[in-house]
Amino acid sequence: MSATEAPGDRSKLVKNFRVRTPNNRSKVTNGSKLMPGLDGRSVWGRRFYDLCASHAADAGGPEILSEAQLSLIRRASALEVTLERFELDMAEGRDVDLDLxxxxxxxLRRILETVGVGRVAKDTTPTIAHIVAQYDVLQAEPASAPTPRGATTLPPASPMPTSGHGCPGATHAEPNAEAAE
Incomplete structure (x- = not known):
């Protein structure tokens, strides 16, 4: 700090954090490069790029992520590629520093946790259209067709649901005598 600046003067600091024009920014900032000096054609570079893209998509997409989150995703991707190299070495019988x-x-786990990348449960609830289509397929099959082991068949369709659940064919049929033997 010079003698002419007051201790609380932050004007020079603020000047350093102004947004630059695209011509004055780095290629990484502009998005044309993922990492300075990285040849994206190498095996490491391609895998790194793929992981960055996948993790960014898992976190909601790069357009909604902050620069800090993108930075953490790059760090996580670099660690992940490095860990994959360790795993390859182990698989090929080479010595690996297990502590490292x-x-x-x-x-890697902590970085991904910080970014918020985690397993998102996929909704596997079948739609009504899917249930009706499955039901129609089962009803169209001939009665003599063998049932694959472990598969269940639906009871014959009734005009009105009798179980009180409001689902067509959701009747509670008595178990047949052959299955009990």
Whole structure:
């Protein structure tokens, strides 16, 4: 700090954080490069790029992520590629520093946790259209067709549901005598 600046003067600091024009920004900032000096054609570069894209998509897409989140995703992707190299070495019988591997895996987990990338449960609830289509297929099959082992068949359709659940064919049929033997 010079003698002419007051201790609370932050004007120079603020000047350093102004947004630059696209011509004055780095290729990484502009989005034309993922990492400075990285040849995207190498195996490492392609895998790194794929992981960055996948993790960004898992977190909601790069357009809604902050620069800090994107930075963490790049770090996580670099760690992940490194861990994959360790795993390849282990699979080929080469010695690997397991302490380094375990610490890197722990760091990866914490970074991904911080970014908010986690397993998102996929909705597997069948739609009404899917249920009706399955029901129609089962009803169209001949009665003599063998049932695959472990598969269940639906009872014959009734004009009105009798179970009180409001689902067509959701009757509670008595078990047949052959199955009990």
């Amino acid at each position: 591997y375990a610490r890197a895996a722990g760091h």
